[in-house]
Amino acid sequence: MRQELNCEGQACPFPVINTKKAIQAAEEKGIAELLVIVDNDIAKENLKTFANFHDLPIDITEEGENFHVLFTLKEGGALKESDDAVAEGTELASGRPTVVISSEHMGQGDDELGAILIKAFFFSLTQADPLPERILFYNSGVKLCCKGSPVMEDLKTLTKAGVEIWPCGTCIDYYELEDELEIGTLTNMYGIVEALHGAPKLIKI
C-alpha cells in the first residue's frame, strides 16, 4: 500500500520533518511506500540526506516543476533512533540566524536617523561571521529590496555570499512595487512562518 504526502510550498526543514512524521505513522499502519511531493531542489536534497541517514531506498522523479520522492519503507520500523537532527536533515544544517526586517528604517523615533542606522546595519551585516541564512523583509522593509534602495549594494554583496533575500509578496503588492523589485525571491506568509519556525536564531530589526 502506498501513501502520499504533498509538501509543495514548504521550505526546509519542514518537508523532512513532515516526512519523518508520515513514515512513523505509516509504520503503525503497515504501509510499504510513501510518496513525498516537493517543489524545490533544497527539499529534494534534504530528503536524500534523510533517506541516506536512515538507509531507506528512494526513487526520485521529476514531474513538471515538482519532485516525487518515493520512499520504500522497511517492515518492523523504517527509522533509526536519532539524536542528531542536523545529520538527519530535520534541522537547518547551517545554524546561521535568520534576520527579520520589518521597516525601511531601523528603530522607532526619528526616521532620518533610522535611515542612517539601517544603512550602517546592512554594511555591518556584510562583515558578520557567520552571515545569516536568510533575510525576511515585510511591511515597509520590502522597499529596501526595490530600485533606489539605500542598501542595495550590501544586499547584492550578501546575495553573492549565499544569503537568501525573501521580500513579502503581499507587502510588495500593497506598496505597488511589483515593477520596482530589484532583488530577492518573493515569499508569502506561509514561507515567512516556516522560516521563522525553522530558524535556529532570529534577529529582528
Added chain:
Amino acid sequence: MTLEPRLVISFHSITDATAFDVTAKDEGFPGRLIPKPREISSACGTAFMTDVELQAEAEQFIADHALETEGVYVIQFRVYD
C-alpha cells in the same frame, strides 16, 4: 571570502561625516559612509570608506575643501566575489 584593504576616513562628529559625504557626492569623489570600524575606535561613529589606492587623492580632497576629519586609516574588510 577574502580580506581586502580599504581606505577609511574618520571624523569627530556625525555632522563632519555627513558634510564629507555630501561634498564627496557633489564632487564625484567615490566612496560611502560606513559604521566606524572597531579597529579605529570602540566608540559609536560614522566613517567614510573608499579605495585604498585613492589615499593621496583623499588627502588632497580633504585639504581642497577644508573638510574636518579625525584620521585616515587602512582597514581590512571581508569581500565576497
